[in-house]
Amino acid sequence: xxxxxxxxxxxxxxxxxxxxxxxxxxxxxxxxxxxxxxxxxxxxxxxxxxxxxxxx
Amino acid sequence: xxxxxxxxxxxxxxxxxxxxxxxxxxxxxxxxxxxxxxxxxxxxxxxxxxxxxxxxxxxxxxxxxxxxxxxxxxxxxxxxxxxxxxxxxxxxxxxxxxxxxxxxxxxxxxxxxxxxxxxxxxxxxxxxxxxxxxxxxxxxxxxxxxxxxxxxxxxxxxxxxxxxxxxxxxxxxxxxxxxxxxxxxxxxxxxxxxxxxxxxxxxxxxxxxxxxxxxxxxxxxxxxxxxxxxxxxxxxxxxxxxxx
Numbered sequence: 001x002x003x004x005x006x007x008x009x010x011x012x013x014x015x016x017x018x019x020x021x022x023x024x025x026x027x028x029x030x031x032x033x034x035x036x037x038x039x040x041x042x043x044x045x046x047x048x049x050x051x052x053x054x055x056x
Numbered sequence: 057x058x059x060x061x062x063x064x065x066x067x068x069x070x071x072x073x074x075x076x077x078x079x080x081x082x083x084x085x086x087x088x089x090x091x092x093x094x095x096x097x098x099x100x101x102x103x104x105x106x107x108x109x110x111x112x113x114x115x116x117x118x119x120x121x122x123x124x125x126x127x128x129x130x131x132x133x134x135x136x137x138x139x140x141x142x143x144x145x146x147x148x149x150x151x152x153x154x155x156x157x158x159x160x161x162x163x164x165x166x167x168x169x170x171x172x173x174x175x176x177x178x179x180x181x182x183x184x185x186x187x188x189x190x191x192x193x194x195x196x197x198x199x200x201x202x203x204x205x206x207x208x209x210x211x212x213x214x215x216x217x218x219x220x221x222x223x224x225x226x227x228x229x230x231x232x233x234x235x236x237x238x239x240x241x242x243x244x245x246x247x248x249x250x251x252x253x254x255x256x257x258x259x260x261x262x263x264x265x266x267x268x269x270x271x272x273x274x275x276x277x278x279x280x281x282x283x284x285x286x287x288x289x290x291x292x293x294x295x296x297x298x299x300x
Contacts, residue, residue, distance in 0.1 A: 005098065009108035011173055018169040019097075022115035025162040026271055029155055033278035040282035041298050047289040048298070 065142045067284045068293035074277035081277065085270035092263035100257045112170040114260055118268035120163035123191060124226050126156030126272060130198070131223035134216035146212040147287060149219055150202060151279035155272060157195035164188055183232035184240035191229055194222040208287075 008015040063069045096114035103110035130152040137145025167185070168178045179185065198215045205211035233240050253261075288294055 008111065009102060011107065011109040014109060014169045014173050015111055018112040018166045019115055021165050022119060022162055025119070025158050029158055029271065029275045032154070033275045037278050037282040040285040044285045044289050044294050044298050048295055051290065
């Protein structure tokens with residue numbers, strides 16, 4: 001990649017933080033959604049185990 | 057067709073469909089975002105007025121459009137839940153709120169970064185910016201209200217009412233640049249008539265928009281599965297669902 005690309009015509013200080021923040025939001029959404037689903041599966045498993053009297 | 061529609065009220069059916077959709081949505085999103093990033097950052101020509109600063113549009117506009125789309129989905133799901141007493145509607149609304157809030161924050165931050173070199177300020181109490189900030193407060197309000205009640209059913213109803221009342225802000229955000237004097241530019245893509253930009257700039261924007269929408273779809277499917285498991289913990293279908 002040339003220096004021109006990374007300098008973004010002098011706007012690099014705005015363009016790259018802008019893309020970094022958007023990428024962080026997309027990444028946080030995917031990470032937190034997977035994490036909340038995993039936590040819900042654990043909670044549901046525990047609730048089922050308690051209901052059936054199985055140790056878990 | 058109606059049978060399929062009625063099935064959407066069934067938590068186990070929705071859980072299965074959501075689980076099946078996630079890899080497809082993410083796969084197509086990766087292709088769309090990959091093309092959009094390369095074409096938007098490296099191939100599209102610089103704008104004649106804004107130079108390369110206009111490239112911030114490729115993440116700002118999809119974030120802003122998504123902030124309005126997700127709120128509309130949340131309000132529609134809340135209305136379905138209240139009118140027809142379909143519990144999946146509350147689950148869709150609860151799953152959508154944090155996603156919408158995050159994209160509203162992204163629209164505000166990326167817009168602020170774009171505003172500094174173009175307007176000379178990170179923030180102005182402009183109709184578009186202010187109504188978008190109110191949208192963020194509405195999302196936070198809906199999430200807070202849902203968790204403020206000990207009885208989850210009451211929390212769902214209160215959050216649904218606020219989501220439905222707050223939907224009045226969606227057209228205000230969209231038309232704020234038409235109704236009032238605004239620093240913010242008018243609609244370029246979502247408007248009557250042809251978009252006012254050349255194809256070399258427009259196609260990457262459409263690809264990024266589709267990519268962001270598909271990521272929302274995938275994240276909604278993941279969060280919705282979690283919501284359904286939390287809400288239906290005692291149901292028989294959950295035993296099979298968590299084994300798979």
